[in-house]
Amino acid sequence: METLLQQIxxxxxxxxxxxxxALGYTMVYGILGLINFAHGDILMVGALxxxxxISFLQEHFPTMSPVLMLLIGLVxxxxxxxxxxxxxxxxxxxxxxxxPRLAPLITAIGVSFLLQTLAMIIWGRNYHNFPQLISTAxxxxxEGVFITPVQIIILISSALLMGGLILLVNKTRLGRAMRxxxxxxxxxxxxxxxxxxIISTTFIIGSGLAAVAGVMFSSNYGVAxxxxxxxxxxxxxxxxxxxxxxxxxxxxxxxxxxxxxxSIGAGYLGTATDLCNLPHxxxxxxxxxxxxxxxxxxxLSSNYQDIFAFVILGIVLIFRPTxxxxxxxxxxx
Amino acid sequence: MNKTxxxxxxxxxxxxxxxxxxxxxxxxxVGPLTGNIAHMGKDxxxxxxxxxxxxxxxxxxxxxxxVKLELVGEDDAADPKTGNIVAQRLVDAGVKGVVGxxxxxxxxxxxxxxxxxxxxxxxxSSTNVTxxxxxxxxxxxxxxxxxxxxxxxxxxxxxxxGKKVAIIDDRTSYGQGLADEIDxxxxxxxxxxxxxxxxxxxxxxxxAILTKIKSQNPDxxxxxxxxxxxxxxxxxxxxxxxxAKFVTxxxxxxxxxxxxxxxxxxxxxYCTQAGLPVSQLADKTFKARFxxxxxxxxxxxxxxxxxxxxxxxxxxxxxxxxxxxxxxPALKKIHFKGVTGDVAxxxxxxxxxxxxxxxGYKAGAWEPIKP
Numbered sequence: 001m002e003t004l005l006q007q008i009x010x011x012x013x014x015x016x017x018x019x020x021x022a023l024g025y026t027m028v029y030g031i032l033g034l035i036n037f038a039h040g041d042i043l044m045v046g047a048l049x050x051x052x053x054i055s056f057l058q059e060h061f062p063t064m065s066p067v068l069m070l071l072i073g074l075v076x077x078x079x080x081x082x083x084x085x086x087x088x089x090x091x092x093x094x095x096x097x098x099x100p101r102l103a104p105l106i107t108a109i110g111v112s113f114l115l116q117t118l119a120m121i122i123w124g125r126n127y128h129n130f131p132q133l134i135s136t137a138x139x140x141x142x143e144g145v146f147i148t149p150v151q152i153i154i155l156i157s158s159a160l161l162m163g164g165l166i167l168l169v170n171k172t173r174l175g176r177a178m179r180x181x182x183x184x185x186x187x188x189x190x191x192x193x194x195x196x197x198i199i200s201t202t203f204i205i206g207s208g209l210a211a212v213a214g215v216m217f218s219s220n221y222g223v224a225x226x227x228x229x230x231x232x233x234x235x236x237x238x239x240x241x242x243x244x245x246x247x248x249x250x251x252x253x254x255x256x257x258x259x260x261x262x263s264i265g266a267g268y269l270g271t272a273t274d275l276c277n278l279p280h281x282x283x284x285x286x287x288x289x290x291x292x293x294x295x296x297x298x299x300l301s302s303n304y305q306d307i308f309a310f311v312i313l314g315i316v317l318i319f320r321p322t323x324x325x326x327x328x329x330x331x332x333x
Numbered sequence: 334m335n336k337t338x339x340x341x342x343x344x345x346x347x348x349x350x351x352x353x354x355x356x357x358x359x360x361x362x363v364g365p366l367t368g369n370i371a372h373m374g375k376d377x378x379x380x381x382x383x384x385x386x387x388x389x390x391x392x393x394x395x396x397x398x399x400v401k402l403e404l405v406g407e408d409d410a411a412d413p414k415t416g417n418i419v420a421q422r423l424v425d426a427g428v429k430g431v432v433g434x435x436x437x438x439x440x441x442x443x444x445x446x447x448x449x450x451x452x453x454x455x456x457x458s459s460t461n462v463t464x465x466x467x468x469x470x471x472x473x474x475x476x477x478x479x480x481x482x483x484x485x486x487x488x489x490x491x492x493x494x495g496k497k498v499a500i501i502d503d504r505t506s507y508g509q510g511l512a513d514e515i516d517x518x519x520x521x522x523x524x525x526x527x528x529x530x531x532x533x534x535x536x537x538x539x540x541a542i543l544t545k546i547k548s549q550n551p552d553x554x555x556x557x558x559x560x561x562x563x564x565x566x567x568x569x570x571x572x573x574x575x576x577a578k579f580v581t582x583x584x585x586x587x588x589x590x591x592x593x594x595x596x597x598x599x600x601x602x603y604c605t606q607a608g609l610p611v612s613q614l615a616d617k618t619f620k621a622r623f624x625x626x627x628x629x630x631x632x633x634x635x636x637x638x639x640x641x642x643x644x645x646x647x648x649x650x651x652x653x654x655x656x657x658x659x660x661x662p663a664l665k666k667i668h669f670k671g672v673t674g675d676v677a678x679x680x681x682x683x684x685x686x687x688x689x690x691x692x693g694y695k696a697g698a699w700e701p702i703k704p
Contacts, residue, residue: 003548006573010540125369127561129592138572146574221537223565223593231535266541270528296528302542303504303531 002144015259021236024206040233046211066133085207244326363433380638396653437461457637477687487518495552503558564593616672640671
């Protein structure tokens with residue numbers, strides 16, 4: 001039971017980081033129909049900028065409170081990524097807005113390589129120790145189940161950010177303009193919406209969220225690295241598709257579901273497919289021998305944890321091609 | 334004007350004659366001299382260079398003729414493609430033997446080229462088992478291989494740290510190969526493998542597999558992979574309140590691991606490394622000679638590189654020829670005291686006296702302990 005609870009906590013923490021990143025993918029897709037593959041690398045830039053700022057503060061203002069340091073690092077990182085997101089949209093994507101869909105997609109992959117290589121030149125190839133300014137000493141809310149203060153903060157702050165974003169999109173003038181642009185660029189601009197500005201704003205918000213996710217990721221694991229954006233980027237993209245790409249609620253649900261599926265999959269896939277659980281009369285001789293003395297013969301082990309997540313994605317897409325919460329969108333003009 | 338020209342001509346003629354009297358035997362060295370692990374490549378080259386310089390200083394006679402040994406250094410940048418190119422370049426340059434390469438990933442493909450050309454190659458640091466299992470008669474190594482290391486880890490974990498062992502590997506050919514040997518080592522010494530878990534060499538989150546491991550309550554967790562994953566993994570082990578001891582192979586036996594693990598590393602953290610620590614080398618003056626010659630400290634494998642070069646030269650002396658085909662039988666039977674201790678090869682080309690050292694964490698550094 002503790003193990004299951006622990007796996008759920010693990011899954012929620014990873015899932016809420018995925019969800020934050022997935023929001024950036026889904027917002028851009030919703031408005032432009034573009035899959036911004038450079039999004040994962042913006043997360044990496046966020047983490048490394050925060051690392052740089054925090055190291056600077058630690059060196060020059062050693063008496064500053066750690067939480068304040070982290071906040072300053074976070075704000076600077078978010079600002080840097082917002083500018084970066086704006087610049088990428090302005091220089092790499094805007095000119096291709098009316099090009100065939102493949103062109104901006106390839107450009108996005110190119111931007112991703114560019115960011116990684118630049119980061120490698122600036123910050124080097126080594127893994128950096130990310131200062132863990134919030135305690136990682138585990139707390140035990142229930143006997144045998146552990147959660148660290150960092151993880152609690154990740155859960156709360158990502159929930160707040162996601163809630164804030166939903167409010168922004170559904171309740172404000174800016175949000176209304178964003179929804180209008182998503183529905184139809186041309187008509188929205190005829191209605192007096194400055195669509196270029198709205199698209200820039202979307203990139204800026206998405207990049208800011210990615211920076212926050214990057215700082216959370218690094219604070220939790222204590223490492224930062226120039227290629228760290230790739231895996232969470234791919235996972236978050238999967239989460240966005242799982243939830244229904246283009247749908248904000250879907251990205252959040254997809255992130256959390258993916259996190260849970262991965263963690264429960266890695267935890268139980270092996271035990272569930274352990275052939276030693278077969279009734280005795282079904283076991284062959286060499287298997288019984290392997291199983292004796294507490295051995296196990298796992299058909300699918302944690303070796304398959306990533307495959308498992310993608311199998312779930314495949315199954316969902318077969319039965320709901322638009323994802324869990326995706327709606328049928330009318331074709332863009 | 335004319336006089337100087339004549340003088341120059343005389344000088345050139347005599348230098349040429351001196352060379353003609355003293356035959357030159359070229360020995361190649363390959364390692365990464367650029368890139369991430371350039372410092373380790375240079376260290377290996379320095380080891381081989383010191384051996385050659387010391388033999389030259391003593392004077393080498395092969396088959397009754399005085400010869401001068403010469404080191405031809407090449408850079409493979411730890412890249413298999415480059416490794417093959419420079420291997421071919423050494424073959425074309427007419428080297429009589431090769432010390433190298435450093436990484437298993439470059440050594441294994443290059444070994445085919447040396448073997449086909451019939452040039453003996455001795456790697457001072459490639460530990461992947463495959464290298465000497467290809468059936469290549471010209472391929473040797475002076476370093477203990479992963480199978481030997483894995484069985485030492487397995488035995489150490491099962492007999493010194495506790496009966497129940499969980500093994501995690503990163504599914505690279507290194508990590509997987511080593512983990513299989515650890516598995517055998519644990520079982521062969523009365524231990525029990527509670528589970529084999531897997532991750533990859535890009536991962537940062539290990540919470541799910543660690544939670545599963547925790548539910549089986551092992552005494553020891555062994556990680557077979559690199560420091561970049563091992564360090565953060567140890568942190569997460571502590572975050573989950575797991576009390577098990579931690580052991581990692583040579584991929585994690587680095588200062589980098591300690592840096593990444595931070596506070597999580599403690600007196601129950603261990604690692605293993607093929608080879609002897611510098612303080613336990615058979616030749617006690619080696620370190621001083623090395624530092625005096627190059628002005629830098631020994632990184633890792635320089636002593637093994639020294640012995641690899643020495644083995645080639647000793648075999649040439651014993652056979653009375655520097656022709657590879659002629660001295661190969663002598664190399665197979667060679668037995669001498671090198672700087673690391675006894676040097677001899679088994680019928681596959683693996684070292685017979687490969688040492689594995691177990692290190693324990695102590696005050697921010699790895700310290701060799703008696704296993």
